[in-house]
Each structure stands twice: as structure tokens, then as C-alpha cells.
Amino acid sequence: MKALDELTFDNRFARLGDAFSTHVLPEPLDEPRLVVASNAAMALLDLDPAVAQTPVFAELFSGHKLWAEAEPRAMVYSGHQFGGYTPQLGDGRGLLLGEVYNEAGEHWDLHLKGAGMTPYSRMGDGRAVLRSSIREFLASEALHALGIPTSRALCVIGSSTPVWREKQERGAMVLRLAPSHVRFGHFEYFYYTKKPEQQAELAEHVLNLHYPECREQPEPYLAMFREIVERNAEMIAKWQAYGFCHGVMNTDNMSILGITFDFGPFAFLDDFDAHFICNHSDHEGRYSFSNQVPIGQWNLSALAQALTPFISVDALKEALGLYLPLYQAHYLDLMRRRLGLSTAEDDDQKLVERLLKLMQNSGVDYTLFFRRLGDESAEMAVAKLRDDFVDLAGFDAWAGLYKARVERDGDYSEEQRREWMHAVNPLYILRNYLAQNAIAAAESGDYSEVQRLHEVLSKPFEEQAGMEQYAQRPPDWGKHLEISCSS
Numbered sequence: 001m002k003a004l005d006e007l008t009f010d011n012r013f014a015r016l017g018d019a020f021s022t023h024v025l026p027e028p029l030d031e032p033r034l035v036v037a038s039n040a041a042m043a044l045l046d047l048d049p050a051v052a053q054t055p056v057f058a059e060l061f062s063g064h065k066l067w068a069e070a071e072p073r074a075m076v077y078s079g080h081q082f083g084g085y086t087p088q089l090g091d092g093r094g095l096l097l098g099e100v101y102n103e104a105g106e107h108w109d110l111h112l113k114g115a116g117m118t119p120y121s122r123m124g125d126g127r128a129v130l131r132s133s134i135r136e137f138l139a140s141e142a143l144h145a146l147g148i149p150t151s152r153a154l155c156v157i158g159s160s161t162p163v164w165r166e167k168q169e170r171g172a173m174v175l176r177l178a179p180s181h182v183r184f185g186h187f188e189y190f191y192y193t194k195k196p197e198q199q200a201e202l203a204e205h206v207l208n209l210h211y212p213e214c215r216e217q218p219e220p221y222l223a224m225f226r227e228i229v230e231r232n233a234e235m236i237a238k239w240q241a242y243g244f245c246h247g248v249m250n251t252d253n254m255s256i257l258g259i260t261f262d263f264g265p266f267a268f269l270d271d272f273d274a275h276f277i278c279n280h281s282d283h284e285g286r287y288s289f290s291n292q293v294p295i296g297q298w299n300l301s302a303l304a305q306a307l308t309p310f311i312s313v314d315a316l317k318e319a320l321g322l323y324l325p326l327y328q329a330h331y332l333d334l335m336r337r338r339l340g341l342s343t344a345e346d347d348d349q350k351l352v353e354r355l356l357k358l359m360q361n362s363g364v365d366y367t368l369f370f371r372r373l374g375d376e377s378a379e380m381a382v383a384k385l386r387d388d389f390v391d392l393a394g395f396d397a398w399a400g401l402y403k404a405r406v407e408r409d410g411d412y413s414e415e416q417r418r419e420w421m422h423a424v425n426p427l428y429i430l431r432n433y434l435a436q437n438a439i440a441a442a443e444s445g446d447y448s449e450v451q452r453l454h455e456v457l458s459k460p461f462e463e464q465a466g467m468e469q470y471a472q473r474p475p476d477w478g479k480h481l482e483i484s485c486s487s
């Protein structure tokens with residue numbers, strides 16, 4: 001285990017130079033204090049969890065102190081926002097502090113979000129508020145615990161610095177960890193600004209550091225693009241299977257590693273609703289829950305366009321063609337497991353679709369349905385769940401098919417069924433209203449609820465004593481919360 005001053009840096013992105021990022025020092029926040037830290041994320045840096053409680057920890061992650069080997073940089077990128085191209089974006093309020101490598105030899109980007117103005121701040125103030133920092137922290141660590149690829153979060157540091165959004169709030173910083181912060185928008189920036197040399201340098205950087213196995217392939221860049229397509233298909237399959245709605249799938253928010261990235265007005269579904277739009281600025285529902293699947297492909301096409309200098313259009317098209325079938329395969333595989341099925345049958349897709357339609361029409365809680373389905377035998381479970389549905393005849397017809405399907409699947413004991421199903425069906429998810437409760441307490445200076453919620457969500461599949469209140473449907477006030485998109 002390491003102390004804070006024992007981290008080892010190797011700032012590979014910074015070494016690409018000024019065409020890729022700009023040196024900027026973090027602007028400190030007043031009266032920094034630890035809000036929450038993730039022990040699991042601390043372990044990625046080999047850090048002793050106890051160091052989070054020391055004053056220097058809050059100073060380091062609120063811009064007061066910096067390691068001598070850190071090289072804080074604001075990265076430049078662009079991207080398609082809501083379908084339209086924005087020629088220049090970039091880290092407007094976040095800084096890549098440097099890259100730390102751990103004892104296992106993994107590199108982790110240390111990215112401090114809310115660190116003040118940069119050349120890419122445009123009209124913004126360079127800050128992040130406590131509310132949005134807590135949401136990003138909780139979501140990163142909760143998605144990871146669910147097995148969904150994501151950037152991670154080390155900690156949130158709060159402060160007394162006033163920050164203006166719809167009202168006065170307090171500034172905070174979140175320390176994000178990821179093996180890379182390169183986005184689709186990085187490639188788009190160098191493509192549309194017609195800087196082929198730098199674009200080639202970026203492509204080499206990503207290939208060498210993040211897709212070294214693709215080097216062995218006859219066409220390394222094509223192999224890398226295929227891998228990016230595959231990872232995105234798998235990530236989005238997991239979002240859909242677990243009811244995660246990202247909300248701002250702009251290409252500047254899409255990671256080159258196929259991990260969930262940049263948390264804004266995201267939400268997990270409470271009631272199942274395929275048309276759910278979590279981002280209140282998304283008037284056309286471009287990023288609605290069910291649209292995430294085609295948008296994933298749209299975003300990959302935008303990346304493909306930016307890669308045309310390296311890969312033939314035909315090869316890119318062929319690779320893009322892998323997306324939907326791969327998505328379908330991953331999604332169906334996960335949904336089968338959520339239903340407690342270990343074999344595959346042709347009609348399984350229809351079984352899932354029929355269930356989702358019934359859930360949609362009756363406003364059934366997406367997470368609790370699957371958890372309860374695994375509580376006991378299929379026979380007993382569907383008999384109890386029946387009460388949640390309005391269309392009883394429709395549910396009975398589905399239940400009949402399901403019970404017969406379970407029967408054909410194999411002869412398992414009730415205990416076995418429960419164990420398998422509970423291992424893929426979480427009891428606890430980051431419901432918006434739970435985040436809201438924790439944020440309200442934190443805004444009045446009590447961080448214990450954020451910490452408790454983070455703890456509970458770090459073991460989402462394990463029933464935890466005394467935590468029943470985190471495994472409930474939302475109360476009426478918490479059902480359709482308008483989550484502010486300002487962050």
C-alpha cells in the first residue's frame with residue numbers, strides 16, 4: 001500500500017505536446033473537505049484507504065497541492081452534440097493531472113473535474129457543483145459494481161466556493177480515473193481541422209497504449225476500430241439490460257475504450273419505459289432509453305468518418321455492420337440470465353420483448369421485477385408478481401410461456417435458481433430519488449448519506465441487513481424528478 005506521495009507518474013498523453021493539450025494549473029477551491037472516497041478506486045492506485053482522511057488528500061484533489069511529477073493539461077477535442085458538429089470543445093473545466101501506474105503495471109489517468117477555467121471553457125466558469133460531482137461519483141462506482149464498463153471515481157471534495165447555476169451552489173471537484181480520456185471527439189477534432197500528422201500521432205498513441213494486440217493484425221487500425229465497435233456494442237447492451245440511460249451521448253462523451261463516460265443527467269429506470277428521456281433539454285428524445293442502441297451506431301459512424309484517412313470506407317462499413325448483431329447477442333445473453341435461463345432458444349428474444357411490453361403498459365419496477373422473479377420458484381414468483389400488472393390476461397399468457405421455458409431449461413433447485421438469478425439481478429440501483437436524498441443532506445453539510453449510499457451500491461447483488469429502504473420503488477415525489485442538466 002502506498003502513501004499519497006508515493007504515486008509514480010508517467011504522463012504519456014502530456015508528452016504528445018501542445019497540439020493535443022494545454023498546460024493549465026488547477027484553481028483551488030476554498031475550505032476543501034472530503035465528501036466521499038471509494039476504497040475500491042483507491043486500490044487501483046495501491047493507495048491505503050486511510051489516506052483519504054488526511055488533510056493533504058482534500059488539498060491534492062481540490063487544486064491546493066500538486067505532485068511534482070504531475071503535469072496538469074486541458075485536452076482539446078470536438079464532437080457531434082445532438083447530431084450537429086461543434087468544431088471545438090475540450091476540457092473546459094477538467095484537467096488531466098497526469099498518469100499514474102500501479103504495481104500491476106496499469107496506467108490510470110487522474111482527471112480532476114471542476115478544476116477551473118481553461119482555454120476551452122467557452123462561456124463556462126470552469127467549475128462543477130457538489131450535486132453533479134456526487135452524481136458522477138455515485139454512478140461511476142455503482143456501474144462498475146454492476147459489471148458495466150465505466151470510468152471510475154476516486155473521491156469528491158466539497159468546498160465553500162460559491163458557484164452560480166440556477167441558484168447559488170457550492171463548488172466541488174471529482175477525481176475521475178480511466179485508462180484513457182481519449183474520446184471519439186479527439187479523432188474528429190484532428191480530422192475536421194485537417195491535421196493529418198497529429199491525427200496519425202493520436203492514432204498511434206491509442207493503438208500502442210490501449211490496443212497493443214491489434215498491432216499483430218494485418219490492418220492494425222481496422223482491428224482497433226473493430227474492437228471499439230465490439231466494446232461499444234457490449235457496453236450499450238449492458239446499459240439496456242440494466243436500465244441505464246446516459247442522457248448525453250454526444251461523440252465528445254464517448255470513450256475510445258468503450259467505457260461509460262461523462263455522467264450528466266443520467267438515470268436508471270424505475271418503472272420500465274422504453275421511451276424514457278432522462279435529459280430534460282433533449283426535447284426530441286434523441287437520447288431516449290431505446291434510442292441509445294441506434295445512437296451507439298450513429299456515434300461509431302461519426303468516429304468511422306474521422307478514421308477514413310487510415311481505413312478504407314468499405315472496411316469501415318463492414319466493421320460497423322458488426323455492431324447490431326453483437327449488441328443483440330450480448331443483450332439477449334444478459335436478459336436470458338436475468339430470467340434465470342442458462343440455455344438458448346430461438347424464441348427467447350420474443351419472450352423478453354413480450355415481458356417488456358407488459359411492464360411498459362403497467363409501469364412495473366424494472367429492477368425489482370427481476371430480483372423478485374429469482375426469489376423463489378418460477379411458479380411461486382410469477383404468482384406473486386402478477387398483482388403488479390394491469391393486463392392480467394396478457395401477463396398470464398406470458399407467465400405460461402415463461403414457466404414452460406424454465407421447465408425446458410433444466411432441473412434446478414429453488415436455491416440454485418435464486419443464487420444464479422440474484423448474482424445478475426441487483427437489489428440496489430442508483431435511483432434518482434436516492435441520489436437526490438443524499439445530495440440534499442450533503443448540501444446541508446451531512447455527507448453520511450452519500451457515503452452510505454455508495455457503500456450499499458458497491459455490493460448491488462448482495463442483500464444487506466438494515467438497508468431495505470434502498471431497495472424500494474420511489475415514493476411519489478421521487479418518480480419524475482426533473483434533474484437539472486446544469487452541472
Ligand code: AMP
Pocket residue numbers: 089090091092093094120121122123124125126127128248253262264487
Ligand atoms: P458536457 O455536457 O459536460 O459533456 O460538456 C460539454 C463541453 O462543455 C465540454 O467541452 C466541457 O468541458 C464544457 N463545459 C461544461 N461545463 C462547463 C463549465 N462549467 N465551464 C467550462 N466548460 C464547461
Ligand code: MG
Pocket residue numbers: 252253262
Ligand atoms: Mg463532456
